[in-house]
Amino acid sequence: MTRTAVTTTARHRPSWQHRAGQLAEVLGTLLVIFFVVFPLIWIALAAFKNQIDVYSTRLLFKPTFDNFRAIFSDPIFLGGKVWVSTLVSFLTVAITVPLGAAAAYVLSRHRFRGRDTLFLMILVTQFVPAVVVAIPFFSLFRKLNLIDTPIALVIVYLSFTLPYAIWMLRGFFDSLPVEIEEASFIDGCNEFQTLRYVTLPLVMPGILVSAVFAFISAWNEFFFALILTRSNSLTLPVGTMNITGPRGPMWEQLAAAGLIVLVPIMIMSLFIRKYFVEGITVGAVK
Amino acid sequence: MAASSIPVRKPRRKEFRNATLRWTLLGPALFVIAATIIYPLISSFITSFRHWQLTDSPEPGDFVGLENYRRALSDAGFINSLKVSGEYMLLSVGLTLTLGLGIALLLQKPTRLNQFARALLIFPYAVAPVLKGYSWRFMLNPEYGVYAKMIGKLFPPLDHFLWLGHEFSALLVIAMSEVWGWAPLFALMFIGALGSIPSETTEAAKVDGATSFQIFWKITLPLLAPVIYIVALLKIISAFKMFDQIAIMTGGGPGDSTQTLYYYVYQLAFRNLDMGYASAVSYLLVVLMGIIAALYVRTLLSRGD
Numbered sequence: 001m002t003r004t005a006v007t008t009t010a011r012h013r014p015s016w017q018h019r020a021g022q023l024a025e026v027l028g029t030l031l032v033i034f035f036v037v038f039p040l041i042w043i044a045l046a047a048f049k050n051q052i053d054v055y056s057t058r059l060l061f062k063p064t065f066d067n068f069r070a071i072f073s074d075p076i077f078l079g080g081k082v083w084v085s086t087l088v089s090f091l092t093v094a095i096t097v098p099l100g101a102a103a104a105y106v107l108s109r110h111r112f113r114g115r116d117t118l119f120l121m122i123l124v125t126q127f128v129p130a131v132v133v134a135i136p137f138f139s140l141f142r143k144l145n146l147i148d149t150p151i152a153l154v155i156v157y158l159s160f161t162l163p164y165a166i167w168m169l170r171g172f173f174d175s176l177p178v179e180i181e182e183a184s185f186i187d188g189c190n191e192f193q194t195l196r197y198v199t200l201p202l203v204m205p206g207i208l209v210s211a212v213f214a215f216i217s218a219w220n221e222f223f224f225a226l227i228l229t230r231s232n233s234l235t236l237p238v239g240t241m242n243i244t245g246p247r248g249p250m251w252e253q254l255a256a257a258g259l260i261v262l263v264p265i266m267i268m269s270l271f272i273r274k275y276f277v278e279g280i281t282v283g284a285v286k
Numbered sequence: 287m288a289a290s291s292i293p294v295r296k297p298r299r300k301e302f303r304n305a306t307l308r309w310t311l312l313g314p315a316l317f318v319i320a321a322t323i324i325y326p327l328i329s330s331f332i333t334s335f336r337h338w339q340l341t342d343s344p345e346p347g348d349f350v351g352l353e354n355y356r357r358a359l360s361d362a363g364f365i366n367s368l369k370v371s372g373e374y375m376l377l378s379v380g381l382t383l384t385l386g387l388g389i390a391l392l393l394q395k396p397t398r399l400n401q402f403a404r405a406l407l408i409f410p411y412a413v414a415p416v417l418k419g420y421s422w423r424f425m426l427n428p429e430y431g432v433y434a435k436m437i438g439k440l441f442p443p444l445d446h447f448l449w450l451g452h453e454f455s456a457l458l459v460i461a462m463s464e465v466w467g468w469a470p471l472f473a474l475m476f477i478g479a480l481g482s483i484p485s486e487t488t489e490a491a492k493v494d495g496a497t498s499f500q501i502f503w504k505i506t507l508p509l510l511a512p513v514i515y516i517v518a519l520l521k522i523i524s525a526f527k528m529f530d531q532i533a534i535m536t537g538g539g540p541g542d543s544t545q546t547l548y549y550y551v552y553q554l555a556f557r558n559l560d561m562g563y564a565s566a567v568s569y570l571l572v573v574l575m576g577i578i579a580a581l582y583v584r585t586l587l588s589r590g591d
Contacts, residue, residue: 026399028392033403036410036470039421042432046424055430095318103315109302120583125323127579129527131551132568133322135561136329143344159322162315191304220414222530227556237416237530251424258417269412276408277474 043262046255054252067256071243078257081239088150088235089218092157096214100165101207105195107166108173109181119170125163130223133159138227148230156224161214168213172206173199209275212268219265236261327572334566340559347562354566364567366542367550370457374546375525378461378468382521383514385465386472391502393473394480404477407470415467419534422463423450450536453543460531460544468524472517479513480506519582526575547571 046054048063071078107119137156138147146152180202184194200207225235234242236257243254269276334354337347358364389407393400410418425433426449438445450456483506491501529548532538538545538553545553551571555564 025392025395029399029403032389032392033406035466036403036406039418039425039466040409040413042425043417043421057430057432057435099315099318102311106308106312110308111302112305112308122319123586124579124583125319127523127575127582128323128327129548129568129571129575131529131548131555132330132565132572133326135333135555135565135568136326138556139340139344139561155322158318159326162318163323166315191302191307216412220412220416222414222416222533223552226533227552237414240416240420241534249420249424254420254424258420261414261417265412265414266409269408273405273408276411277471277478 040262043255043258046252047259049252049255051250051252054255067253071253071257076239076243076253076257078236078239078260081234081236082260084150084233085219085236088153088157088233089215091150091154092161092218093211093214095154095158096161096165097207097211100162100169100210101200101203103166104169104173105199108170109178122163122166126160126167128159130156130160134224134227141228147228148233150233152228153221153225153233153235156228157218157221161217164217165210165214168210169203169206172203172209176202209272212272216265216268220261330565330568333562334569336562338560338562338565340561350562354563355570357563358567358570363542363545363550364547367545367547370543370545371526371547374457374461374528374544375522377457378464378525378528379518379521381461381465382468382472383518385469386517387476387510387514389469389473390476390480391506393477404474407474409470410467411471413467415464415528415530416534418463418467419460419531422459422466422531423535426450426459451540453540456536456540456544460528460535463531463535464524464528468521472521475513475517476510479510483509516582516585519578519585523575523578523582526571526578547574 045059045061047067048065049061050064050066053061070076103122107115107122133156137152141147141152176199181194181198184198185191189197220237221235222237225238229235229238240254240257240261243250243257333346335349335351337350337353339347393403393407422433425431428434428446428448431449434447434449437447447455449459487505488501491505496504526546527548528546529552532544532546532549536544538549547567548571551564551568554560554567558564
């Protein structure tokens with residue numbers, strides 16, 4: 001809908017009706033904005049409230065940093081969880097992205113028998129529910145003494161980050177005109193040199209986007225971390241479950257921890273904003 | 287970027303035929319996928335025919351044939367979890383599509399306010415599901431929750447209503463925490479799809495005297511149908527896989543009213559440590575997902591042509 005559409009409607013209708021319609025639209029948009037951002041704002045505010053203010057719905061209060069101080073000291077020690085989450089997420093990305101890019105390149109450029117079937121199978125693995133993956137790995141990791149280690153988490157996280165990255169990166173390779181690579185062949189480069197010096201630099205934005213997606217899904221992951229960790233390798237999302245007092249969750253401290261989970265992800269989302277919708281639906285919507 | 291379906295431009299040169307390089311590049315990824323998905327799928331399948339109580343033995347026990355599957359058919363907990371999953375799926379898919387479409391129609395005109403609102407739509411999706419659970423639980427607390435108080439002001443009979451204490455409302459609240467993440471994202475997709483509907487079509491209908499409601503039902507909605515279909519499939523999958531919010535908000539309760547199939551498998555495997563039976567029930571979940579996956583793949587393939 002463009003501006004011309006608005007003016008034509010205006011010509012056909014009495015102007016008070018038009019005004020009322022416009023007002024309703026603005027109110028509707030404001031309601032949408034409220035629905036989308038209010039829970040985030042409410043978490044952010046609660047993180048700076050004291051134990052009394054957090055139970056009131058007033059918007060004015062005296063902000064405090066006590067909650068952040070509290071969650072990083074005894075008995076919650078969130079610092080350790082931040083470290084585990086960071087380590088696990090970066091390791092997951094560090095394995096996912098190179099393996100994913102290499103596979104996606106082949107699936108985009110090479111033609112060989114069974115390629116499309118292989119690609120579809122990789123796509124279909126994303127439909128496997130995590131709980132099915134968790135059952136055998138739980139008993140395997142118990143046997144190997146890997147329960148409660150970051151390595152165990154990285155291994156199972158690859159089960160969902162890698163197929164997803166391949167699927168996404170293939171789209172980026174496909175959108176690159178093959179003529180550029182052909183020119184490089186004519187100039188005498190072999191395939192590996194072409195991949196290294198021509199294709200990869202061109203597909204770099206796609207690699208960054210897939211890295212961010214892998215990071216977000218590892219950072220936010222809860223189910224595997226709940227099952228496979230006990231105390232030493234608790235991640236941030238699971239660690240928040242310990243922030244309880246005698247009367248249930250300590251909301252002000254929980255909100256502070258929530259903000260620590262939230263802020264890095266929000267910054268990254270902004271960074272890849274342009275690719276967000278495509279990244280999630282990967283080709284579902286053309 | 288069209289991270290799209292199957293056919294791809296055909297490389298004409300022999301350079302893309304180096305089989306050694308091909309399998310060197312593909313090999314590691316295929317190995318990881320085989321180890322982290324194919325292996326557990328096969329292993330769970332085999333376990334589903336065995337008796338295996340992890341508290342008794344770290345090794346799987348005897349093969350019992352179809353015993354575990356037969357047990358599921360007469361297990362009230364399993365039947366209930368199927369029902370809850372079905373209800374939850376309908377509730378969350380319906381709400382997400384309706385709200386997503388509503389938001390898209392509202393923000394369709396590119397005014398400055400709408401542009402600003404659109405930029406905000408990406409935020410809720412990336413919020414950790416655990417936090418979605420906590421924040422909605424906090425905001426709907428009957429004593430001090432800010433949403434609970436707002437609802438109480440607007441509909442006094444619902445003042446101090448125990449949102450997570452009643453069967454249907456608990457499921458609804460869990461659904462809302464997920465809808466909050468998904469509906470804005472769907473709205474973004476719908477806005478994109480709406481933009482590709484030529485304005486001449488709707489203009490012509492208007493000149494012919496169609497009301498906005500008629501235009502929506504007869505023109506906009508049919509043109510959006512393919513997009514709606516594919517995002518609905520994605521949402522159905524996510525509804526069956528939803529776990530985090532149940533763990534944070536209700537733990538399956540009150541009673542077993544929010545015990546979805548997924549959560550039930552989790553209980554069987556990691557609370558009761560009944561690995562054999564849990565594997566069998568989880569395989570019924572795999573079959574369900576397989577059907578949805580097949581529909582999804584078929585749609586992608588038919589579009590590729």
